[in-house]
Amino acid sequence: MTVPSQRTRPRVVLVDDHGLFRSGVRAELGRQFDLVGEADDVQPAIDLITGLVPDVVLLDVHMPGGGGQAVIEAIKPRFPDVRFLALSASDAPEDVIAVIRAGARGYVTKTISTGELADAIQRVADGDAVFSHRLAGFVLDAFSSASPEVKPSFDPELDQLTNREREVLRLIAQGYTYKEIAKELFISVKTVETHVSSVLRKLQLSTRHQLTRWAAERHL
Amino acid sequence: MTNQPQTQGRRHRHDPFRLHQPPNGQLRRDPAQRIAGGVAAGLAAWKGYNVTTVRIVFVLITVVTSGTGVALYVAAWLFLPAADQDASIAAKARNDSKGIALAVGLAVLLTVFLLVAGVFNDGWLAGWAWPQVFSVAGLTLIWRNAPEEEQASLKRMVEPLEAAAGGSSRGKLSVARIVLAGVLLIAGVTWLATDKKEIALLRPLGAVVLVIAAIVLLLGPWWLRIGRDLVEERQARVRLEERAEVASRVHDSVLQTLALIQRQAEDPQKVISLARVQERELRDVLFGGPGSRKEAEGSFASALRELQQDVESRYGVQVEMVTVGECMLTDRVDALVAAAREATVNAAKWSGVSVISLFAEVEGAGVEGAGGEGRVASVVVRDRGKGFDPSSVQPDRKGVAESIRGRMARFGGTAVITSEIGEGTKVTLTMPCP
Numbered sequence: 001m002t003v004p005s006q007r008t009r010p011r012v013v014l015v016d017d018h019g020l021f022r023s024g025v026r027a028e029l030g031r032q033f034d035l036v037g038e039a040d041d042v043q044p045a046i047d048l049i050t051g052l053v054p055d056v057v058l059l060d061v062h063m064p065g066g067g068g069q070a071v072i073e074a075i076k077p078r079f080p081d082v083r084f085l086a087l088s089a090s091d092a093p094e095d096v097i098a099v100i101r102a103g104a105r106g107y108v109t110k111t112i113s114t115g116e117l118a119d120a121i122q123r124v125a126d127g128d129a130v131f132s133h134r135l136a137g138f139v140l141d142a143f144s145s146a147s148p149e150v151k152p153s154f155d156p157e158l159d160q161l162t163n164r165e166r167e168v169l170r171l172i173a174q175g176y177t178y179k180e181i182a183k184e185l186f187i188s189v190k191t192v193e194t195h196v197s198s199v200l201r202k203l204q205l206s207t208r209h210q211l212t213r214w215a216a217e218r219h220l
Numbered sequence: 221m222t223n224q225p226q227t228q229g230r231r232h233r234h235d236p237f238r239l240h241q242p243p244n245g246q247l248r249r250d251p252a253q254r255i256a257g258g259v260a261a262g263l264a265a266w267k268g269y270n271v272t273t274v275r276i277v278f279v280l281i282t283v284v285t286s287g288t289g290v291a292l293y294v295a296a297w298l299f300l301p302a303a304d305q306d307a308s309i310a311a312k313a314r315n316d317s318k319g320i321a322l323a324v325g326l327a328v329l330l331t332v333f334l335l336v337a338g339v340f341n342d343g344w345l346a347g348w349a350w351p352q353v354f355s356v357a358g359l360t361l362i363w364r365n366a367p368e369e370e371q372a373s374l375k376r377m378v379e380p381l382e383a384a385a386g387g388s389s390r391g392k393l394s395v396a397r398i399v400l401a402g403v404l405l406i407a408g409v410t411w412l413a414t415d416k417k418e419i420a421l422l423r424p425l426g427a428v429v430l431v432i433a434a435i436v437l438l439l440g441p442w443w444l445r446i447g448r449d450l451v452e453e454r455q456a457r458v459r460l461e462e463r464a465e466v467a468s469r470v471h472d473s474v475l476q477t478l479a480l481i482q483r484q485a486e487d488p489q490k491v492i493s494l495a496r497v498q499e500r501e502l503r504d505v506l507f508g509g510p511g512s513r514k515e516a517e518g519s520f521a522s523a524l525r526e527l528q529q530d531v532e533s534r535y536g537v538q539v540e541m542v543t544v545g546e547c548m549l550t551d552r553v554d555a556l557v558a559a560a561r562e563a564t565v566n567a568a569k570w571s572g573v574s575v576i577s578l579f580a581e582v583e584g585a586g587v588e589g590a591g592g593e594g595r596v597a598s599v600v601v602r603d604r605g606k607g608f609d610p611s612s613v614q615p616d617r618k619g620v621a622e623s624i625r626g627r628m629a630r631f632g633g634t635a636v637i638t639s640e641i642g643e644g645t646k647v648t649l650t651m652p653c654p
Contacts, residue, residue, distance in 0.1 A: 092506075133577065137542030140581065173542040174600050175577035 010125035013037045013052060015045040015071060016060040016087065021110065025058070028114040033121060042066045046074045053079055056125045059104065061088035061095050072102040085124045093138050101204050106130025128193045129200035136172035139203060161199065168195045248303040249296075251370070252457050255450070257297035298362070305367055312365035319364040323357035330356055373446075397437055404434035473501050493536050500529065520547045520597060520653070523557045524580055527564060531576075535568035538575045545582030547597055547653040555631040556597055556651040559624045563601040563647040571605025571645060578602075582653060597653040604644040610637065624649070 011034045016022050022038050029035065036052050039045035041063055049057060049071070057075075059068040072084050084104040088096060089111075096107050105124045108117065109132055120130040131139070143161045161169070164185075171181045178196075182189045246266070253261035253271060260278055264271040282289025301308040313319060330353050363371065408430030477498040484490045521543045528539045547553060560578070567576045579600045624647065628635040633651035 133540060133542055133579075137544050137579075140544045170579065170581070173544070174579040174602050175540055175575075175604075 009034050010055040010121065011036045011052070012056045012058060012121060013039070013045075013049055013054040014058045015039045015048075015063075015068070016058070017041060017063045018060075021060075025117075029118060029121070032118050042070045042074075045071050049075050049079070049082060053082060055083065056121055057082060057084045058121065059084050059086050059099075061086050061099050061107075067095070068099050068104070069102045072099065072104060076103045083124050083127070085120060085130060096135060096138065097142075097203075100135075100200070103204065105200065107135045108132045109134065123193070127197075129196045131169070131172050131196060131199070133173045133175050136169045139199060140166065140169050140173065143202075161202065165195050165199050168192060169199060172196075247300060249300045251302050251304070251367070252454065257293070257370070258302065259293055259296045259300065262300060262303065302367055302370075309362060309365045309367075313361040316361065316365055319361050322364075323360045326360055327353050327357040397441075401434045401438040404430050404437065408434060469505060473498060489536060493533070496538065497533060500532075518549050520549060520553055520557070520580070520582065523549060523554075524560065524578070524599075527557060527561045528578065531561070531564050531568055535565070536574070537568045539564060539578050540575060541578045541580070543580045545597075547582045547595065550654055552631045552633065552651050553597055553653050555627050556599060556633060556649055556653075559627050559633075559635065559649050560599040560601060560647075562624050562627075563599075563649070566647075567601060567603040567605065567645060570608075571603040573603055573605040573644075576601065576603045595653050596650055598648065598650040600646065600648050602644065602646045607639045607641045607644050609641055610639055 009032070012029070013036060014022055014025055015038070016025075017040045019040070022040075026035055026038075033056075036054055037048045039048045045057075045059075057071070059071060061068045068084070068086055075082055075084075084099075086096070086099045086104040086107040087110055088099075088107065089109065100107060105127075106120060106129050108120050108130060112120070112132070123130050139161075167185060168181055171184060176184065178189050178192045181187075181192045185192075248262050248266070249258040250261035250265055251258040253265075255261075255275070260274040261271050263269070264274045278289055278293060281292070298310045299308050301311070334353070408428070477494055481491050481494050484494070524541060524543060528541045531537065532539050549557075560580075564576060564578060577600075579602075580598070582595060582597045584595045624637070625635045628649055628651065631651065633649060636648045637645070638648075639645040
């Protein structure tokens with residue numbers, strides 16, 4: 001019953017080149033989060049984030065001036081604590097993988113409901129990862145296509161998903177919420193979050209050439 | 221597009237950048253793919269052969285019949301309309317009364333000239349006279365009625381003759397080239413004409429090599445230029461076509477849908493379903509849904525996508541689909557897809573919610589090596605709807621459940637249906653696959 005105080009509300013910056021989308025998000029999320037700023041392109045976004053240092057940046061993957069990836073790459077080295085949640089209307093796998101590997105903590109589609117988007121922002125603000133059902137599918141696909149010529153890598157653990165992680169991803173792909181996954185697998189929500197974060201880490205750090213090839217294959 | 225079939229047909233008449241896809245079953249020249257006149261390309265497109273094969277056959281015919289192939293080709297070029305033209309060159313020439321007058325005039329003029337010339341020396345000129353009269357008249361007609369681009373090609377073809385006649389100013393390099401070619405040519409011809417017994421066998425060969433070298437030297441740059449121009453022309457055409465395709469697609473799908481949405485603004489359900497259909501279509505175009513990826517025609521994933529689109533458009537629900545891995549359609553996988561369809565339709569009809577999730581995965585790939593024995597395709601169809609009590613007997617549902625279970629069992633797969641009232645239903649199907 002406790003209303004979160006002004007101080008614990010995550011400060012959010014919204015970066016999207018569609019004014020209509022920004023005003024929609026502002027109207028829907030303005031009450032739950034501190035929407036401290038908005039930008040509509042890469043350079044303004046970088047300037048804004050550098051000035052405000054928000055908790056979470058809601059970041060469109062596709063923008064005219066270079067896309068979300070450019071923003072993350074400019075900010076990440078200087079402000080490692082700023083967390084990014086990528087938003088996309090496209091679902092094009094290579095874009096999504098690129099933005100995740102650049103350092104986004106999660107990815108959701110723009111068709112997501114307001115409630116789910118709020119959950120996702122909160123989760124990213126808390127340092128957890130957020131996978132849309134499609135991203136979960138992509139990751140399963142990328143890590144499962146076991147090809148004989150997978151190169152032995154520096155850290156083989158990074159190149160494979162554990163069975164548990166696979167199970168969690170499968171359930172996410174089926175549209176389960178973290179709570180439902182926890183119930184289904186008889187684990188705590190925190191454990192689910194840990195698994196997802198670990199998958200995210202592998203996705204970001206794995207040198208698995210499979211992954212790059214997989215993304216390239218889908219490039220048109 | 222699918223809901224606007226009539227606009228599809230209309231587009232072709234109105235669209236300024238009409239695509240020159242030959243209408244089905246009509247033999248047309250295809251200037252877009254041409255090397256000479258596009259006859260081979262047109263023939264290939266008509267019958268579905270490989271262009272290169274057709275070209276080789278043409279060349280073979282020409283060689284075997286010592287030249288008749290060329291005549292055939294020229295005739296085809298004259299009598300077949302190009303893909304983007306209404307009439308063939310021959311048909312246009314027939315109706316070109318001005319051109320005919322001009323040709324007749326030229327022919328008469330040439331005849332007079334030849335007659336006069338013949339009076340002074342009745343040697344070899346007379347033998348060439350009559351064919352020349354006809355060719356000049358014919359060429360005039362062809363020239364006047366050829367499409368513009370082909371006129372340009374014809375022009376390029378006579379270019380080296382102009383150059384040889386010393387028409388345009390040339391650099392030192394090309395002068396040297398022509399001189400060298402002349403020397404080679406003379407040497408070759410002289411060699412051919414001399415008659416020394418000891419090199420009788422070698423002579424024709426060497427002479428021919430010299431003559432060919434001369435020709436290459438003389439005409440080589442021009443051939444190169446023609447080749448390059450052809451490539452450039454083709455690239456420009458491809459770009460134009462791509463733009464035309466995008467334009468027509470935007471027109472056919474996006475604009476149509478926007479119009480429909482405006483007209484149905486008071487029916488939110490309709491608007492949502494229109495937007496959804498359009499979104500999926502656009503996604504397919506932009507990111508190549510079916511067709512690209514590994515999703516070939518007749519694969520597991522493409523069958524599921526069909527299922528998704530079908531159920532979405534028929535029941536107005538959203539099917540959130542994720543597929544992982546891929547396999548070929550076999551009887552068993554067909555049965556799996558059919559059962560999945562049954563489950564999805566059930567969820568759409570009975571669950572009372574508008575979002576159904578469908579997750580498909582092919583796993584166990586290739587760990588044991590070749591053969592792919594032991595691969596399993598699974599489908600999970602899930603909704604968060606009303607659910608039902610599996611133990612209670614509901615005749616309508618029981619029948620459907622049996623058709624899912626029964627079908628899966630017949631093909632050696634399994635089906636697990638779990639449901640809780642108020643929690644939704646989950647159908648898990650598995651089937652071995654190749």
